Amino acid sequence: MTDFSNAKLNRRAFLGATAAAATFPAASWAEEVDPSALRSQEQVTRNISSFRSLDWRPYFSSTRGGAILVDLTSRALHYWSPDQSVYKLYPTSVPISEDLTRRGRTSVARKVEGPTWSPTPAMKRRNPEWPDFVPAGPDNPLGTHALYLGWTYYRIHGTHDTRKIGRKSSNGCIGLYNEHIAELFSLVRVGAQVLLI
Template sequence: MANGTVNRRAVLGGFAGAAGLAALPAFAQDGTTEFTQPASASVRNNSSSFRILQWQDYFESTRNGAILVDITSRALHYWSEDQSTYRLFPTSVPLSEDLTRRGNTEVVQKVVNPPWRPTASMKERNPDWPDLVEGGAPDNPLGTRALYLGWTYYRIHGTHDTRKIGRRSSNGCIGLYNEHIEELFEYAVVGTQVLLI
C-alpha cells in the first residue's frame, strides 16, 4: 500500500505466496513426494502451474520409470518404475510452437557435463553463437547433466541461467535447475519413458 492505495501486485503476490505455502503439504502423497526449491534459487517472477498428476492418465505402465513434461504448465513429472517415487519439477519450455515437439519418446543416453553444439537452425537465428561450448563450462546452456531423448537434438537438461525456468525460453529442449536435473539424472535410466504434452 502506498499513499493509501492498494498495490494489486502486492495483494496478488501476498495471496499467491500464502496460497503456495499452504499448498506445499499437498505435494506429499506417500511421504516420498517432494518439491524443494534449489539453494541457488532466488525470488523469481517466472510462472509454472503445479498440480499433481496420475501416471495412469498418460502411461500404460511405469516400466523403466516415466517422465511427463507438460509444456502448458511448464512442469516435469517423474514416477519411478515401482511407483514409490514421484517428483515434480518446474521447467523451461520452447520459445514457440514451431520449436516444440510433443509425443512419446524415451531416454536414450545420460551425459554428465554435456558439451553443447548449436544446431544449424540455431546458428542461422543466432550467428554470433559459438560452434561448441565444452561440458563443465559455466556458460554451457546444457548445465551439469542432460538426458538425451530419442528425437535428434532434443534433451532434458540443466541450466546455469535460472531465470529461464518457468518460462518459454528454450530452442526446443526442456530445461531444469541444475539441482533438479542432477536429482532426475539419478532416477532416470536409459529406456525411461518420456511423454511431452
C-alpha cells in the same frame, strides 16, 4: 499483542506486497496498502508454472522403466519411478515458440554428466554469431547434466541461467534448475518413457 484474527491479508497477498515493495522506491510505500487491491491483483497475476500433482495413469499404460511427463502448458516435469515409490515434480523452461516445440512419445536414449553443446544447424542459421562448440562448464547452456531423448537434438537438461525456468525460453529442449536435473539424472534410467504434451 496484535490481533490477527480479523486480518484480511493472506499469505499470497503478503508475499505479493513484499515483492511489490522490493520493486518500487521506498517513498511510494509510505502510504498504507489497501488489502482489497492486493487481492484483486492476486486474481490477475498468476504463477507462470502450474504445480499440481498428477496421476500417471492417464498418460502411460505402466511406469515400467520409469516415466517422465513434460506438460508444456504448465511448464512442469513429472517423474514416476518404475515401482511408483518416487514421484517428483519440477518447474521447467519450455520452447520459446510453437515451431520449436515437439510433442509426443520418446524415451531417454542416454545420460551425460558434464555435457558439451553445439548449436543445431537451424540455430546457427538463426544466430550465426553463436559458437560452434561450448565445452562443459559454467558457460554451457546444457548445465551440469543432460538426458538425451530419442529425438535428434532434443534433451532434458540443466541450465546455469536460472531466469529461464518457468518461461518460454528454450530452442526446443526442456530445461531444469541444475540441482533438479542432478536429482532427476540420479533417478532416471536409460530407456525411461518420456511424453511431452
